[in-house]
Amino acid sequence: GAGVSQSPSNKVTEKGKDVELRCDPISGHTALYWYRQSLGQGLEFLIYFQGNSAPDKSGLPSDRFSAERTGGSVSTLTIQRTQQEDSAVYLCASSFGATGGEQYFGPGTRLTVT
Amino acid sequence: AQTVTQSQPEMSVQEAETVTLSCTYDTSESDYYLFWYKQPPSRQMILVIRQEAYKQQNATENRFSVNFQKAAKSFSLKISDSQLGDAAMYFCAYRSSRGDSWGKLQFGAGTQVVVTP
Structure with a gap:
């Protein structure tokens, strides 16, 4: 079946602009995760959603970052007033089941802030 | 907080030979999960293997x-x-079994594996 998909694959934006990154999880997966991969910080957890529970936002680096998940499926990660340090690959993953299970990753979105 | 350490930035191995990648972690928990993920140049993270503590x-x-x-x-x-x-690139990752932390994978810095013919 289809895996996790993310769009766009690459995004170049100017400093100060807002960006939206999209993630389509595997159908039926109840949990969805966002991670950031950058040269300086490695792989960092950002946020995860599990069913109808309140999301765990503990990894979001600043209040410029937000995410939502509509209808328990598609998720959008929004970065407002982008900064150069936001340049990174943003990875989305999903998993099935209340205890998390294996996380399946999408191909990521490479964000470049100029 | 848990930390995951991969001390080998790069490892080189010849085809058909064996290579071992190191990973250490720090935790006070007794129940957790450990993973190895592979990330080729396509960026797609692929689960290689998992271990329940x-x-x-x-x-x-x-x-x-x-x-x-x-x-x-x-x-x-x-x-x-x-x-x-x-x-x-191979990443070692840790996941807690605690209810308030189970979703988070904590990754090491990664080890680049180079395979030579």
Whole structure:
């Protein structure tokens, strides 16, 4: 079946602009995760959603970052007033089941802030 | 907080040979999960192998096996009969079993595996 998909694959934006990154999880997966991969910080957890529970936002680096998940499926990660340090690959993953299970990753979105 | 350490930035191996990647972690928890993920240039993270901390038996998946030493907090990955397709960045990851933390994977810095013909 289809895996996790993310769009766009690459995004170049100017400093100060807002960006939206999209993630389509595997159908039926109840949990969805966002991670950031950058040269300086490695792989960092950002946020995860599990069913109808309140999301765990503990990894979001600043209040410029937000995410939502509509209808328990598609998720959008929004970065407002982008900064150069936001340049990174943003990875989305999903998993099935209340205890998390294996996380399946999408191909990521490479964000470049100029 | 848990930390995951991969001390080898790069490892080189010849085709058909064996390479071992090191990973250590720090935790005060007794129940948790450990993973090895592979990331080729396509960026797609692929799960290679997983280990539950309560299981004493080391996990094995075809040519991939782990040496899990719980007391030493060590979790190394052995790739046997290396193939060109094994060339990638390999990440060690930790996941808590605590209800308030189960979703978060904590990753090491990664080890680049280079396979030479």
